[in-house]
Amino acid sequence: MEPEIEKQSARSMAELVAIVEALIFVADEPITTKLLAEVIEEERDSVEAAVVELQKEYETRESGLQIREIAGGWQIATRTELHEDVRKFLKTRPSAKLSLASLETLAVIAYKQPVTVPEILEIRGVQSASAIKTLLEKRLIVTKGHKETVGRPMQYGTSKEFLIQFGLKDLTELPSIEDFEDLAG
């Protein structure tokens, strides 16, 4: 006896649409109808119908999002008309998220400020130019005038934005290494 015969959907169309929406949403990559059907154990035809229904729903309510068929699978994406605003947001979003290189550079600047690029290089052992650019763009660091030494290199320090994003009242609130020594155990 084929198990297929017993595979009768207990889900209504609305439920099917909802679960399909959730799965497309959590997937890291476009998800195929086949995979959707396997996961929720439904017929491919009904899954396909549910996705099409969902797609229509997004269109009729003029959502800021769309259900897109791409690379043989389904995906939720922002609507093309909104790309300008989306791009603007992506560019300006304040974020404490940093790459490791930026984080390292920020750490050196935070603890050694005011500090010049050659000094940062000395401590980190690698060039930090692009990290400094990123940090300036994110407004986490600011320039602190030239150092009165050969070549008068620019000095950098942390900004007010840095304090806000890291929840510090002032720089004295930066923890020191000793502060965490008790936790080492």
Place this chain on the structure above:
Amino acid sequence: MEPEIEKQSARSMAELVAIVEALIFVADEPITTKLLAEVIEEERDSVEAAVVELQKEYETRESGLQIREIAGGWQIATRTELHEDVRKFLKTRPSAKLSLASLETLAVIAYKQPVTVPEILEIRGVQSASAIKTLLEKRLIVTKGHKETVGRPMQYGTSKEFLIQFGLKDLTELPSIEDFEDLAG
């Protein structure tokens, strides 16, 4: 002439709802009304109204997704009822829970913040160093500057990540500690 005067929305409510939906979607962490308003250059009130409208829309169409207010911002997430299918697809298990010691330490920090290590010891009756380290590593707590007392011990408080992981809008959403009184004895 004040530029403010010109700041009149050229967007209809439907357009506002759409753009707000798109931005909440692309943001990789809860996005505040304030930031939304800044990016699209609209009044906070109209943005707030748009989000509430969006939230209603998701509810009435019984979407598989929901608009949630969390950690002071807005987020799109799957609906609780669908967790079994979603988890099956993601092949994830409920992630490892915190130990009893870490949870207790977290509870003390959440209610007593800002609080120092000796103060936590006083309440729990046991050293909490390794629990604090775990909580720091899991980003559930952050340092809150030094306490101006003998030894200037470091103070700790809960983080935004704490709000996110425990599904809280803000700290006031925590039930008051006195509410746990009648459980005694």
Place this chain on the structure above:
Amino acid sequence: MEEEPEQFVFDFKRETAEIVGGSSDELKLKLGEFAGPLDLLLFLIRQEQANIFDIPIARITDEYVKYIRLMKGLDIAVAADFLVMAATLIEIKSKMLLPRDPSELEEEEFEDPRKELVDRLLEYEQYKAASQMLYERTTIEQAVFGRGKIESDDANAEINASVFDILTVFQKILLRHRDEIKMEIAREEISLSDMIKTLKRRIFEEMELNILTFFEEMQSRRELVTAFIAVLEIVRTESVKLTQKKTFGEIILKAVTNGTGN
């Protein structure tokens, strides 16, 4: 199949934690996880079905001490805080045994030796209940999922940094820096006379030294050559002899003790 235990790493109702008395001395212990001495104490009070405001201190102290002995017997490391509590309990117990000063008979002036402990237990119990609430919240929260990755995420990195991360990273940089300096120092070539000194010290400290082991410690070809010359030099001038247990066996440098060394 394995998912169940993961979901409940511990049980707040603590139905599984109990001390089970076996036959004679053979006590069996079903270990519950106790978050601290106050936690254990609360458990014992509840197990004895005692009133928290009128703790039968003698009985609870006995139970507490018994439990700690059991843990020790099972080679479970007992944290110092548990021992501190045992001492506190014994102290309270002895205070309770002291006859009350008749002049203090008025109830108001009489301070119950248990009071401070009771207050602490009550406060602790609140936080324990709060931690259960947190536990439930995160369990519910685990049923909610955020969106999958989208393209624009890649542009935004990576580490959601806190002050703690800044410090940790800075510490790592300092360590890395120090290691590099150490390496640079090590890279400087050691002179022949220093090498001879090192070798001599090693032979006289260890009585005999495997030549291969010594050579393996060298960090560069130049050092190795210096070490080789040093060995030749020392055998020629000092009271040291080369021995080899069998042909092609290990070569050992030995100090000549009943010295005829010049």
